[in-house]
Amino acid sequence: MLQQLESVKSKWGGKSHVIDRWLMDRQALLVSYCKLAGINNDSECLPDADEIANFCSALLDYLSAGHFEVFDILVENDTEGLNLRDKLYPELSKTTDAALAFNDTFAQSVTLEQAADLDSALASLGETLEERFTLEDELISHVHSNQRDPEVTL
Template identity: 65%
Template sequence: MLQQLEKVKVKWGGKSDTVDNWLLARQSLLVSYCHLAGLDQQGESLPEANDIANFCENLMDYLSAGHFEVFDMLVDDEAEGKALKQRLYPKLTQTTDSALQFNDKFAEAFTIEQAAVFDSELANIGETLEERFALEDQLIAHMYANVE
């Protein structure tokens, strides 16, 4: 996911402050995800509760920025844009719902029952984020295809 983000930043970075800031937020989210997933460390211990809370906060901030600041900017209301919205927004909503469920489950408290399913839930949210980023990249591509 980080390699794909770098490709996106190279391709579309520097053209819009809003998109640049959003991609930086995506990077921060991915870094905190990798930290939680243990991709930056050795060992098999569960992450600290504050690391989980930090990831959930980054996740909610990122989702909010997309829905309330970026999506409408990326797609105009011309016929092609309307068709893209109709095709992608329901899928984006599904990824948002999955992320909200993860946040609701892990942001506040971390019980023994939650610990038992944390790794699989984290893997699921990683797949959800990968899907979401691909959908968002289609929106960014649409914006720049119509600007150039």
Template identity: 60%
Template structure:
């Protein structure tokens, strides 16, 4: 996931401050995810509550930014944009629901019963996030493809 993020940043970074900030938030989320996953693979105990809480905060911040600040900016209301919204938004909603479920289970406190399912829940969330990032990257690509197309069609001949 981090390699994919680096490719996206290399391709689209520097073109929009909003997208750049969002990708930085994705990086923070991935770093905290990797820290949790890494802690858990080297140690049979549950990660510290602070680490889980920090990850959940990063997760909620990232999801909120996407839904409330970025998604609509990335997709025009033209026919192609509407088709993309129709195809991707339900999938993004499913990934949001899965992330919210994880947050609801683990953000505040982890019971002994929950602890035994933490590893698998974290792994499932990682797969969900990877899928989500792919959808988001499609939205980013659409925005820049639409911008490039509009610049070509609106260019005044010299």
């Protein structure tokens, strides 16, 4: 996912403040995800509750920005873009629902039973995020292929 993000940043970065900010937020979310998932970490300890809560907060912030700000900014005054958003929205909503389910399960506190499922839940969430980022990248690609420059700052 980080390699996909670097590819997107190199292809479309620097052309829109909105997209640049969104990609920076995505990068921060991915770094937090990798830390929580223990990627490149030899420790077999579970993350502490604050780490999980902080990740869940960042996840909700990222999801909210997409649904309530960025998606609309990217396609405003663009009939083709609005049609694309409407086409992608059901799939984006599925990824949102899966991420919200993760948040509902792990954000407040983690029981021993839940802790046993954290690794598999994180792996599933990783797949969900990868799918979401691919869908979001379709919107970004549309903006750039149509030479649109959404310059509203988030």
